[in-house]
Amino acid sequence: MIELSGLTKRYGEKVAVDDLTFTVRPGIVTGFLGPNGAGKSTTMRMILGLDHPTAGDVRIDGRHYHELADPLTYIGALLDAKAVHGGRRAHHHLLCLAQSNGIPAGRVHEVLETVGLTAVARKKAKGFSLGMSQRLGIAGALLGDPRILMFDEPVNGLDPEGILWIRSLMKSLAAQGRTVFVSSHLMSEMALTADHLVVIGQGRLLADTSMADFIERNSRSYVRIRTPDRERLLDALHGAGITAVESGGGQLEVDGGKAEQIGELAARHHVVLHELSVRQSSLEEAFMRLTASSVEYHARTEPPPERPWGADRDTGTAKAAADAVTTTAEG
Numbered sequence: 001m002i003e004l005s006g007l008t009k010r011y012g013e014k015v016a017v018d019d020l021t022f023t024v025r026p027g028i029v030t031g032f033l034g035p036n037g038a039g040k041s042t043t044m045r046m047i048l049g050l051d052h053p054t055a056g057d058v059r060i061d062g063r064h065y066h067e068l069a070d071p072l073t074y075i076g077a078l079l080d081a082k083a084v085h086g087g088r089r090a091h092h093h094l095l096c097l098a099q100s101n102g103i104p105a106g107r108v109h110e111v112l113e114t115v116g117l118t119a120v121a122r123k124k125a126k127g128f129s130l131g132m133s134q135r136l137g138i139a140g141a142l143l144g145d146p147r148i149l150m151f152d153e154p155v156n157g158l159d160p161e162g163i164l165w166i167r168s169l170m171k172s173l174a175a176q177g178r179t180v181f182v183s184s185h186l187m188s189e190m191a192l193t194a195d196h197l198v199v200i201g202q203g204r205l206l207a208d209t210s211m212a213d214f215i216e217r218n219s220r221s222y223v224r225i226r227t228p229d230r231e232r233l234l235d236a237l238h239g240a241g242i243t244a245v246e247s248g249g250g251q252l253e254v255d256g257g258k259a260e261q262i263g264e265l266a267a268r269h270h271v272v273l274h275e276l277s278v279r280q281s282s283l284e285e286a287f288m289r290l291t292a293s294s295v296e297y298h299a300r301t302e303p304p305p306e307r308p309w310g311a312d313r314d315t316g317t318a319k320a321a322a323d324a325v326t327t328t329a330e331g
């Protein structure tokens with residue numbers, strides 16, 4: 001179990017982690033979600049005693065990291081897959097870790113087998129692909145057979161086979177009763193892996209909920225409408241007591257499953273429809289709604305304004321590219 005209580009980290013004026021209180025429980029996969037810069041890695045570094053909290057406290061099975069006698073036998077972590085010394089062979093890297101942490105050398109073979117790196121055990125880490133490095137990092141995390149495992153963005157840059165492998169590994173570790181804490185900025189990935197969700201934005205706790213509850217609350221079904229007769233349709237909908245909201249690009253959205261009613265209404269008022277479709281909002285959209293006000297770097301979704309070809313020829317391209325990205329540094 002990992003328990004955070006009022007955990008806070010400031011770097012000068014910047015509050016990277018802001019008063020986080022939550023518990024990561026055994027037997028399930030807990031997803032740790034937040035947009036870029038939300039404070040996930042900083043939180044994980046504080047759990048491992050690599051960064052000191054400005055305020056608050058974090059405990060691993062009731063103790064601070066530095067109080068654990070052989071920490072790798074309590075908590076194993078993958079923070080940065082490329083942090084391995086490139087000149088070291090995979091086997092040697094794990095052996096050094098084992099020897100310096102009081103772990104029997106025989107575990108090296110076992111974990112290499114578990115992560116599927118036995119065939120390349122004598123190869124130097126600098127020749128490893130990102131996927132192989134992730135597997136080596138995970139082997140290091142598993143080395144002490146710990147009850148708690150923590151992975152920082154383990155699927156970043158992996159191919160579908162690697163993603164599937166990590167997903168099933170995390171689930172099987174949790175099924176063995178271990179505590180599994182995994183960070184990601186992809187809600188869609190977490191929906192397939194995690195049983196519980198902790199969402200943060202700009203260092204603050206935004207949600208601490210079961211995945212089932214999150215899906216239940218955020219699976220919105222709505223009707224999407226495109227029409228060249230927008231004003232007439234809005235009047236007709238209004239007259240029938242149906243509320244439509246603009247959803248960008250001239251589209252309208254109506255909550256609930258009223259597609260037939262809207263279609264018949266449009267026909268009665270001779271309104272042309274280009275689209276009338278029932279949609280289900282994705283969990284990724286729900287996550288983006290939840291974290292919208294805490295995202296530090298926004299890319300504009302509409303295309304940049306069109307420029308006559310040749311105008312600002314020398315600087316136009318760079319300028320248009322710069323215009324397309326709006327950076328708002330909040331907080």
Ligand SMILES: Nc1ncnc2c1ncn2[C@@H]1O[C@H](COP(=O)(O)OP(=O)(O)OP(=O)(O)O)[C@@H](O)[C@H]1O
Pocket residue numbers: 011014015016034035036037038039040041042043185
């Ligand atoms: N050593 C540091 N000095 C100053 N600021 C830092 C330092 N480490 C992190 N930060 C800032 O703290 C905030 C949180 O960073 P952190 O890396 O924990 O976020 P994250 O959620 O892991 O992001 P990502 O998904 O991009 O990895 C960011 O604004 C970052 O710039």
